[in-house]
Structures are given as C-alpha cells and as structure tokens.
Amino acid sequence: MNLADVQPSVLDPAWSHEQVMARVTAIANGPLADAAYRIDHEGHYPLEIMAQLGEAGAFGAHLECGGRRFALALDAMRAISRSCGSTGFLTWCHDVCGLYMEQSGNPALARSVLDDHVNGITFGGTALSNPMKSLAGIEKMLLRATPVKGGYQVSGALPWVSHIGPGQYCGAIAGVYRDDGSLSHEIMFLLRFTDDVVLRPCPEFSGMEGTSTWGVRLDNYFVGEDSMIADPARPFIARIRAAFVLLQAGMAIGVAQGAIESILEVEPVLGHVNQFLHDRPDVLQAEFDDLGARVMKLAETPYDGSKDYLLDVLDARTQGAEFALKATQSALMHQGARGYLMNSAPQRRIREAHFVAIVTPAIKHLRWEMARLSKEEMPA
Numbered sequence: 391m392n393l394a395d396v397q398p399s400v401l402d403p404a405w406s407h408e409q410v411m412a413r414v415t416a417i418a419n420g421p422l423a424d425a426a427y428r429i430d431h432e433g434h435y436p437l438e439i440m441a442q443l444g445e446a447g448a449f450g451a452h453l454e455c456g457g458r459r460f461a462l463a464l465d466a467m468r469a470i471s472r473s474c475g476s477t478g479f480l481t482w483c484h485d486v487c488g489l490y491m492e493q494s495g496n497p498a499l500a501r502s503v504l505d506d507h508v509n510g511i512t513f514g515g516t517a518l519s520n521p522m523k524s525l526a527g528i529e530k531m532l533l534r535a536t537p538v539k540g541g542y543q544v545s546g547a548l549p550w551v552s553h554i555g556p557g558q559y560c561g562a563i564a565g566v567y568r569d570d571g572s573l574s575h576e577i578m579f580l581l582r583f584t585d586d587v588v589l590r591p592c593p594e595f596s597g598m599e600g601t602s603t604w605g606v607r608l609d610n611y612f613v614g615e616d617s618m619i620a621d622p623a624r625p626f627i628a629r630i631r632a633a634f635v636l637l638q639a640g641m642a643i644g645v646a647q648g649a650i651e652s653i654l655e656v657e658p659v660l661g662h663v664n665q666f667l668h669d670r671p672d673v674l675q676a677e678f679d680d681l682g683a684r685v686m687k688l689a690e691t692p693y694d695g696s697k698d699y700l701l702d703v704l705d706a707r708t709q710g711a712e713f714a715l716k717a718t719q720s721a722l723m724h725q726g727a728r729g730y731l732m733n734s735a736p737q738r739r740i741r742e743a744h745f746v747a748i749v750t751p752a753i754k755h756l757r758w759e760m761a762r763l764s765k766e767e768m769p770a
C-alpha cells in the first residue's frame with residue numbers, strides 16, 4: 391500500500407485494519423524503535439511520536455469514530471509495545487482516556503475535544519489505579535469531593551499519574567462524602583492540568599521514565615458540568631471495566647512478541663547451546679498465538695456485562711502479564727551477555743514486563759478480583 395494514498399488528517403472509520411496497521415507499524419518500527427533507548431534511559435517523553443501515531447489512526451479504533459474495532463486498537467498497541475513498552479503504556483493511557491470521554495455521553499467531552507484527542511493533537515491519561523483498587527476494597531479513595539454550586543470541589547493527592555503535563559488532562563475519580571463523614575457516592579471527571587493543579591516529580595523508576603509520570607495534588611479543584619464523565623461513577627465503571635482491562639493485553643502481547651524476536655535473532659549463532667534452555671521460541675510462539683486469538687475473541691464483545699465475560703478478561707490479562715514476564719526472561723537467557731548489556735532490548739523488556747505485571751490491575755489485584763467474583767458464584 392502507498393501510505394501517501396491515505397489522507398493523513400483525521401481517523402476515518404473507512405480505513406481498513408491493514409491500512410491503519412501499515413501506518414502504525416511504519417512509525418513503530420521506524421522513529422519509535424530508534425527512540426526506544428532515549429525514552430527508556432533518558433526519560434524522553436515521546437509526544438512527537440504519539441502525535442504521529444494519532445495521525446496514523448492508532449488511538450481511536452475502539453471508539454465510534456474508528457468503527458468500534460477493539461481488535462484494531464489492540465493490534466496497534468501490540469505493534470507499538472513491541473518496539474517500546476513505555477510508549478505502549480502511553481497508548482493504553484491515551485486509549486482509555488478517549489474511552490472515558492466518549493462513553494461519558496457529555497457533549498462537552500465529545501466532538502472537537504474528542505477528535506483532537508483521537509488524532510493526537512491533545513493528550514491525556516488515566517488516574518484510575520487508586521479508585522479501581524478502592525472500589526475493589528483494596529485501599530482507600532485518595533480524592534474527596536464536596537458538592538458546591540454548579541459542581542464539586544475536589545481535594546487530595548495521587549502518588550503517580552502518567553501521560554500528563556501542563557495543558558494535558560486525565561480521567562479521575564473522587565469520593566463524595568456526607569456531612570457526617572460517610573461516603574455518599576463517587577464522581578468521575580476529566581481533570582485538566584491548569585495552573586491550579588500541582589504536579590510533583592516522582593522518584594526515579596527502574597523503567598517507564600519516559601511516560602511523564604507525576605504526583606498530583608488538588609486543593610479545592612472545581613469540577614463543573616463540562617468536565618463530568620459520570621455522576622455517580624460506579625455504574626459507569628461497571629460498564630467500562632472489562633474494556634479498560636482488556637486493552638492492557640495489547641501491551642503484554644507486544645512486549646512478549648519483541649522478546650520472542652530477540653530469541654530468534656541469536657538462534658543462528660547460539661542455537662546449538664540455547665536448545666538446552668526452557669521456554670524456547672516455538673513454545674513461546676504457540677502461547678503467543680493462543681493468547682492473541684483469545685484476546686481477539688474477547689475484543690468482539692467489550693461491553694458484554696456478564697460476570698463470566700469479566701472473569702475471562704481478568705484471566706486473559708493475568709495470562710498476558712505472566713506470559714510477558716516468562717518471554718522476556720527467556721529472551722535474556724537466550725541472548726546471554728548481549729542481552730545483559732545496558733542498552734539491549736531484552737534487558738529493557740524485562741523491566742517493561744515487570745511494569746505490565748504491577749500496573750493496576752496488578753497480577754495480585756487480578757487474582758483478588760477473580761477470587762472475589764468466583765466466590766460470589768458459589769452456592770450459599
């Protein structure tokens with residue numbers, strides 16, 4: 391396909407899966423692969439590449455404007471994560487933020503505001519780790535909202551939120567408390583990083599340094615109608631939860647795919663001795679194919695509200711995280727000293743895979759949720 395034949399302005403639902411993937415893959419294998427070291431080691435936040443990916447149609451396939459093609463959104467995230475796990479994570483943050491805006495049904499978060507987001511003209515992420523854990527009963531809600539004329543005032547602090555910065559935004563949730571201190575309900579809103587929001591630098595992470603991750607402090611931040619995603623938030627979260635988790639599988643699969651390729655790269659020189667290792671490329675490739683097919687099947691019905699479907703998504707996401715850990719460790723074992731070099735892709739992917747395993751929902755959180763849901767199903 392001639393890439394110039396495709397209008398490079400806004401995402402068009404008429405673009406085929408192949409057309410979008412040709413454009414996304416060209417960026418992922420070109421400028422993104424070249425920048426991966428700088429992103430990982432120098433903390434470069436690759437907004438210029440995110441803008442190109444937006445223009446290529448990477449960020450809207452799962453939305454109405456992209457034809458509601460979750461499989462395509464996942465495939466794009468896979469191709470991006472294969473070259474750079476940090477940018478794969480930025481893609482997920484951006485994709486779910488777009489999902490919140492669209493699913494809110496709020497006209498103030500639709501049309502040109504959503505178009506700019508989808509096309510990589512503006513950027514925003516998600517601050518839902520703490521609320522997701524809070525709603526699952528794992529920890530306390532960190533943001534508190536007080537009703538005021540025309541909306542709410544929100545205060546509190548979140549330790550780390552990625553893909554944000556001055557002029558950007560993210561989806562956030564706050565608990566609304568009654569005068570007696572009891573919880574009334576939660577609200578979900580688009581938090582805009584205007585001058586009255588304090589961004590605090592985070593300590594240095596072992597990976598994901600290029601994801602523009604900040605601590606966020608809010609003091610009586612006003613949330614009006616134009617920023618409201620859902621009030622109350624719980625029914626909204628119940629509706630989008632499976633899609634939120636399922637999309638993360640794109641990161642896991644992409645990082646694992648890069649790892650398998652690193653193993654194959656050294657097969658001609660080290661295959662004679664590597665044959666004695668576990669998790670050989672043919673074994674990993676078989677699991678990659680199985681997991682990919684499983685995720686693509688689940689991607690056909692992202693708004694299936696059943697408990698069985700959610701359990702299946704949580705299980706597939708867990709499998710993805712465990713598979714990424716296994717594949718990246720195997721790649722380092724296969725590459726030996728080459729893979730242990732500080733600037734090697736296998737070494738970077740080990741840290742990327744560990745992030746996939748600890749980012750909310752972390753493996754332990756996923757297992758907690760699956761245990762809880764399964765218990766609910768047991769007869770009294």
Ligand SMILES: Cc1cc2nc3c(=O)[nH]c(=O)nc-3n(C[C@H](O)[C@H](O)[C@H](O)COP(=O)(O)OP(=O)(O)OC[C@H]3O[C@@H](n4cnc5c(N)ncnc54)[C@H](O)[C@@H]3O)c2cc1C
Nearest residue numbers: 516517518519520549550551552595598603748749750752
């Ligand atoms: C690089 C990076 C980027 C992230 N980006 C986002 C994002 O975009 N949006 C988002 O909502 N979440 C983000 N998170 C949070 C992430 O999703 C997890 O919630 C977090 O890694 C903790 O997960 P856990 O469930 O394993 O909690 P645990 O590690 O078990 O910890 C329990 C609680 O203690 C807190 N905690 C643990 N250690 C520290 C510490 N040193 N300082 C402060 N608090 C601590 C945790 O936040 C958590 O609430 C990011 C985390 C990292 C490391």
